[in-house]
Amino acid sequence: MTVSRGLMPPWLVRHDLLSPDECRDLLDWALDNEAHFKPAALDKGLVDPAIRRSLSLRDLGPFSRLFEGHVRAMVPELIDQLRVTSFVAGEIELELVAHNDGAHFALHGDLYTGQGSARGDRLLSAVYYFHRAPKAFSGGCLRLHRIGAVPGDMGVDIAPDQNSLVAFPSWAPHEVLTVRCPSGAFGDSRFAVNCWVYRANLRQPSADGDQPPVAHIGDELDHVAATDRRID
Numbered sequence: 581m582t583v584s585r586g587l588m589p590p591w592l593v594r595h596d597l598l599s600p601d602e603c604r605d606l607l608d609w610a611l612d613n614e615a616h617f618k619p620a621a622l623d624k625g626l627v628d629p630a631i632r633r634s635l636s637l638r639d640l641g642p643f644s645r646l647f648e649g650h651v652r653a654m655v656p657e658l659i660d661q662l663r664v665t666s667f668v669a670g671e672i673e674l675e676l677v678a679h680n681d682g683a684h685f686a687l688h689g690d691l692y693t694g695q696g697s698a699r700g701d702r703l704l705s706a707v708y709y710f711h712r713a714p715k716a717f718s719g720g721c722l723r724l725h726r727i728g729a730v731p732g733d734m735g736v737d738i739a740p741d742q743n744s745l746v747a748f749p750s751w752a753p754h755e756v757l758t759v760r761c762p763s764g765a766f767g768d769s770r771f772a773v774n775c776w777v778y779r780a781n782l783r784q785p786s787a788d789g790d791q792p793p794v795a796h797i798g799d800e801l802d803h804v805a806a807t808d809r810r811i812d
């Protein structure tokens with residue numbers, strides 16, 4: 581089967597998502613928690629810096645509620661603007677990522693592959709950007725690609741602007757272009773908060789007692805499921 585290429589996925593950018601105080605507090609919190617960041621993983625917890633190189637923190641502490649609130653409130657607008665089939669939002673998965681010198685993420689989509697995830701289906705992806713001022717890195721654009729893109733294709737580059745959020749359907753092919761950060765200092769990194777909106781599982785156990793195949797909202801999952809994602 582041949583995939584016809586050409587159509588760009590929809591996306592939107594929102595500037596100034598947080599107040600200046602919130603943005604500064606988030607940076608301070610990220611710097612205070614440097615020791616808790618771990619190499620960012622791919623499918624099934626695999627770390628492969630040739631595909632994805634960055635440092636990740638899965639627990640946003642006091643900022644989880646802030647991001648979950650913002651993103652949940654935006655879901656109706658995102659469904660509308662990104663032309664996603666209407667759905668009821670369930671879990672919102674978060675990840676704080678620091679991209680320092682040489683960091684990147686090769687072409688991929690954010691959907692689960694294989695047997696999927698007990699966590700359910702990701703439908704919307706949103707990424708919030710912040711960094712120290714003055715900015716001490718270059719590069720690191722998010723490159724959105726056409727359907728059926730292959731590595732090396734051109735796409736649309738979205739700059740990781742201070743206090744901005746970009747959103748797109750989770751199926752959209754995208755990559756993070758290589759970051760250059762001459763100081764190598766953690767605090768000079770390109771910071772991003774990944775937010776993934778899941779479809780709520782509204783199915784009830786059937787009358788004969790069978791359980792639905794996916795977990796209910798709020799179920800705790802292991803690190804492997806949390807880091808499972810598709811790499812094209």
Ligand SMILES: O=C(O)CCC(=O)C(=O)O
Pocket residue numbers: 677685690707721722754755756772774
């Ligand atoms: O940092 C970004 O701009 C996007 C990161 C990303 O695509 C991912 O972690 O799945």
Ligand SMILES: [Fe+2]
Pocket residue numbers: 688689690754
């Ligand atoms: Fe992604």
